[in-house]
Each structure stands twice: as C-alpha cells, then as structure tokens.
Amino acid sequence: MEMESFSSLTVTERDQILVEQQVFNIFKTFYNIPPSSQSFMLELQRENHVEYLTNGLKQLGPSFCVLDANRPWICYWILHSIALMDEFVDPELEDNTIDFLSRCQDPNGGYGGGPGQMPHLATTMLQSIHLEKLYSFIRQMKYASGGFRMHDAGEIDVRACYTAISVASLLNILDDELVQNVGNYILSCQTYEGGISGEPGSEAHGGYTFCGLATMILINEVKRLDLSSLIDWVVFRQGVEGGFQGRTNKLVDGCYSFWQGGIFALLKRLNSTRGEKSIPLGDGEDSGPDSSETTASSDATGKGLIEDLSQGGSHIEKGDQHDTSSRVNSKRHAKVKPLFNSLALQQYILLCSQDLNGGLRDKPGKSRDHYHTCYCLSGLSVCQRSWLEDDDSPPLPCAVLGPYSNLLEPIHPLYNVVLDRYREAHEFFTGS
Numbered sequence: 032m033e034m035e036s037f038s039s040l041t042v043t044e045r046d047q048i049l050v051e052q053q054v055f056n057i058f059k060t061f062y063n064i065p066p067s068s069q070s071f072m073l074e075l076q077r078e079n080h081v082e083y084l085t086n087g088l089k090q091l092g093p094s095f096c097v098l099d100a101n102r103p104w105i106c107y108w109i110l111h112s113i114a115l116m117d118e119f120v121d122p123e124l125e126d127n128t129i130d131f132l133s134r135c136q137d138p139n140g141g142y143g144g145g146p147g148q149m150p151h152l153a154t155t156m157l158q159s160i161h162l163e164k165l166y167s168f169i170r171q172m173k174y175a176s177g178g179f180r181m182h183d184a185g186e187i188d189v190r191a192c193y194t195a196i197s198v199a200s201l202l203n204i205l206d207d208e209l210v211q212n213v214g215n216y217i218l219s220c221q222t223y224e225g226g227i228s229g230e231p232g233s234e235a236h237g238g239y240t241f242c243g244l245a246t247m248i249l250i251n252e253v254k255r256l257d258l259s260s261l262i263d264w265v266v267f268r269q270g271v272e273g274g275f276q277g278r279t280n281k282l283v284d285g286c287y288s289f290w291q292g293g294i295f296a297l298l299k300r301l302n303s304t305r306g307e308k309s310i311p312l313g314d315g316e317d318s319g320p321d322s323s324e325t326t327a328s329s330d331a332t333g334k335g336l337i338e339d340l341s342q343g344g345s346h347i348e349k350g351d352q353h354d355t356s357s358r359v360n361s362k363r364h365a366k367v368k369p370l371f372n373s374l375a376l377q378q379y380i381l382l383c384s385q386d387l388n389g390g391l392r393d394k395p396g397k398s399r400d401h402y403h404t405c406y407c408l409s410g411l412s413v414c415q416r417s418w419l420e421d422d423d424s425p426p427l428p429c430a431v432l433g434p435y436s437n438l439l440e441p442i443h444p445l446y447n448v449v450l451d452r453y454r455e456a457h458e459f460f461t462g463s
C-alpha cells in the first residue's frame with residue numbers, strides 16, 4: 032500500500048493491516064520451509080508451557096503484586112492450563128495454592144482478589160468450601176433487574192450473571208431466586224448485530240456473548256435468544272488470520288479462541304442428537320436416543336440455520352488448505368462439520384499465539400501472559416474436538432493440527448473446566 036493512502040487510514044485500520052502483515056509473514060515463512068520441518072513450528076511446546084505456568088504459581092505468595100486483585104483468577108488460569116496438558120503440580124505447591132485460596136475466602140462468603148480483600152464474583156469461580164455463605168454472597172450480588180453485580184456496589188453486567196449462575200450451578204446451589212429475571216436481563220443485552228453486550232445498549236462482544244449464551248443454557252432459557260442472528264454474528268468474527276476478533280472491526284486476539292470458539296462448542300451441544308446425560312447442558316431435555324448413526328442437525332434450537340451453516344462452514348474458505356471434510360468420515364469420530372475453520376484457528380494459536388519459550392499471547396509482538404495461555408489452550412482443546420459429537424472419543428489425527436501429541440484434554444464448554452475435573456466436582460456437589 033502507498034504511504035500516502037496508509038496515513039489516511041484510521042489507527043484501527045492501520046493496526047489491522049500491520050497485524051495481518053505480521054501474521055502473513057509468519058505463515059509465509061512457515062509455508063516456505065520444507066514440510067518435514069514444519070511440524071516443529073506446529074508443535075505445542077508442552078514442557079516450556081508447564082515450566083512457565085509452574086513458575087507463575089510459585090510467585091502467588093505475599094510478594095506477588097502484579098494484578099494483585101486477580102490472584103485467585105490467576106490460580107485458575109494456571110491450574111486449568113496445566114490440567115489441559117494433563118500435567119500435575121507437585122503436592123507441596125498444590126497445598127500452598129489451596130492454602131492461599133482459602134485465605135482469600137471472605138468470612139461472609141465469596142473470594143477476594145487476595146487474602147483480606149473484598150469478595151468478588153470473578154474470583155469466586157474457584158472451588159468453595161462454605162457453600163451456605165457463598166450462596167448468601169451470590170444472593171446479595173443479585174440486582175432487581177435480574178442482573179448481578181461483580182462485587183459489593185460493583186458493576187452489573189453479563190459477566191457477573193455468568194459467574195454467579197455458573198458457580199451456583201456447578202456447586203449445585205442454583206435455585207429459582209437466583210435465576211429470576213436473569214433471562215430477561217441477558218435478552219436485553221442481545222444487540223442488533225446478533226451477539227451479546229456486557230450491559231444493555233453496549234456493543235456485542237465475544238466475551239459477553241459466551242457468558243450470555245452459557246448463562247441462558249444453564250437457566251434453561253436459551254431458546255429465548257435469537258440464535259440464528261447470534262450464529263450469524265459469531266461466524267463472521269473469524270478473521271483471515273485464522274484467529275477470532277472479539278467484536279466487529281477489531282483485531283484478532285488469541286484469547287477469543289475460547290470466548291468465540293467456546294460459543295461453537297456450546298452450539299454444537301445444543302444441536303446434538305445424542306443423549307448427553309453425563310454432560311448436561313442445562314436445558315433439561317433428553318435430546319433423544321443415543322444413536323451414533325444420526326447427524327447433528329435436528330434440534331429445535333437454531334435448527335435450519337445450523338444445518339445450512341454446517342454445509343458452508345465459516346466465511347474464510349478462501350485459502351483453506353486444511354479442509355478435512357472428505358477425510359474425516361468415521362461414524363464414531365466425526366459427525367459435525369464445525370461452523371468455524373477449526374484448522375485455521377489451530378494454526379493461528381500455534382504459529383502466532385504460541386511463545387516457543389513457554390506461554391501463549393494475544394498476537395505476535397505481544398508478551399505471553401497467564402490469561403492468554405489459559406484461553407488459547409482452552410480454544411485449542413475446543414478446536415481439536417470440533418468435528419466430534421462425543422467428547423469422550425478421541426479425535427482423528429487429521430482434526431488435530433501438528434503432531435498428535437498436541438492433543439489436549441477435553442473441557443466442559445459451559446464451565447471451561449477439564450471434563451474429568453468437572454465430573455469430579457459434579458459428583459462431589461450433587462452426590463451422583
């Protein structure tokens with residue numbers, strides 16, 4: 032592009048072009064090296080990621096002051112990332128972390144950002160011991176409009192609804208009082224674009240759309256959303272770089288691999304014909320006989336649209352060199368053509384978001400951090416199973432970009448917790 036016309040662009044447009052150039056340089060280098068060496072670039076650097084994450088966990092003690100009010104959330108980002116790679120932390124570090132988290136618990140329920148800090152819904156994502164007090168804290172955060180506040184006198188938004196409802200659901204303390212009017216509040220945040228905003232009147236955003244959709248599923252009101260326009264909005268958030276943007280005209284960012292990618296995982300379950308008793312999506316419906324012969328396109332929610340879209344896939348078909356639809360044809364392993372380009376997203380995560388020295392990031396040029404590590408890896412796990420109807424069976428090798436050793440553990444898409452851990456928690460809190 033001519034310098035003159037470049038300078039006439041807005042800052043956002045210039046950023047977009049610069050990022051696209053950086054990403055395409057990475058892809059060009061990648062495609063210019065012999066295929067035999069390409070596998071190294073696409074390899075998940077597990078050891079380095081685990082080392083980076085473990086070091087992060089060791090620093091959570093009293094001297095750790097970066098993002099001070101986020102420390103329990105950092106624990107989740109780190110521990111979840113380690114669990115996704117099926118790795119463990121050593122028992123002493125695990126004990127120290129549990130001790131640290133219990134010191135963050137407020138005597139009146141909920142967890143604060145550090146020992147002695149005000150309890151906050153975002154940090155209450157973590158396991159709680161005082162269930163009654165936790166219930167009372169969540170109840171106090173509920174606002175008459177149906178929404179929840181993030182903390183005492185804090186902002187009311189869709190994120191707070193999700194954290195309140197998902198924690199209450201996982202801990203089996205969700206009741207009608209907590210649910211009352213939540214659906215109306217979320218509905219009031221679905222915008223003319225189809226996605227969901229943080230609060231009424233704001234712009235649709237991937238983070239809030241995930242939170243809003245998951246909440247509506249958990250409270251059995253998902254059919255009240257305009258799912259066809261929501262799907263329409265989210266499929267167009269995948270960029271030519273393969274990654275997702277959070278909102279219209281913004282840059283792609285590795286963390287939306289989960290916030291947007293997770294939406295597809297939820298939609299896939301809604302559309303599934305299998306009776307998923309072990310992984311309820313919350314709509315209370317038995318979705319039919321366990322037939323491995325059926326295709327995933329016959330649910331009432333978004334029915335015709337999902338069928339149509341699953342024929343066409345995502346909007347970035349141009350240059351899609353990895354379309355595996357003709358190769359993935361096993362009845363047990365692949366039922367669903369994802370509504371997004373799963374291999375392009377894996378390529379963005381591995382080539383552009385991965386720091387080969389450990390950790391993952393927003394985009395090339397940015398630094399790694401625990402938040403992006405968590406949500407890039409969660410998105411990668413979603414991608415690897417995006418062709419599967421049943422998360423308990425392993426994906427075919429062609430659905431996993433790079434060596435098969437890149438395969439991560441499956442997650443429960445409503446809670447973003449590794450499936451086995453979800454099952455343990457579910458059993459613990461429901462006794463079944």
Ligand SMILES: CC(C)=CCC/C(C)=C/CC/C(C)=C/COP(=O)(O)OP(=O)(O)O
Nearest residue numbers: 153190194236238239277278281282284290
């Ligand atoms: C459970 C929980 C706490 C969920 C959080 C969900 C989430 C990620 C919400 C997004 C918040 C937001 C509007 C970011 C925009 O930042 P930006 O303007 O820097 O980014 P952008 O340019 O990509 O939109």
Ligand SMILES: [Zn+2]
Nearest residue numbers: 284285286393
């Ligand atoms: Zn991000």
